[in-house]
Amino acid sequence: MERNASLIQLDNNYVLRVQKREQGVQGEVVLADRSNPHRGTHVFNTPEQGDVQELVAWSHKALQAYREG
Numbered sequence: 398m399e400r401n402a403s404l405i406q407l408d409n410n411y412v413l414r415v416q417k418r419e420q421g422v423q424g425e426v427v428l429a430d431r432s433n434p435h436r437g438t439h440v441f442n443t444p445e446q447g448d449v450q451e452l453v454a455w456s457h458k459a460l461q462a463y464r465e466g
Contacts, residue, residue, distance in 0.1 A: 402414045402415060402416050403415040403416075403449075404435075405449070405453060406429075407426065407453070407456060407457060407460060408460075410428060410429060411426055411427065411428060411429060411440065411460055412426075412427050412429045412437065413425070413426055413427075413443075413452070413453060413456050414426075414427055415449060415452060418445055420445060420447075421445050421446050421447045421448060421451075421452075422445065422446055422447075422448060422449055422452050423442070423443060423444070423445045423446070423452070424442070424443040424452050424456060425439060425440075425441070425442050425443065426440045426441050426442075426443065426456055426459070426460060426463075427439055427440060428440055440460075440463065441459065441463065443455060443456055443459070
């Protein structure tokens with residue numbers, strides 16, 4: 398993962414890597430690597446959202462749907 402991105406813990410296993418964009422923020426949901434927080438397995442990208450709170454809320458819903466299949 399890029400080191401200049403912000404990481405937000407979504408739960409015990411997944412993190413959200415947040416990147417600022419011109420109109421808001423965009424992210425990537427990653428299965429965390431506990432030995433190195435800047436590494437992990439890509440799960441899915443997020444669409445651009447207006448702010449970090451919206452991005453986190455969207456990511457939680459999408460992660461729940463991903464788990465439910």
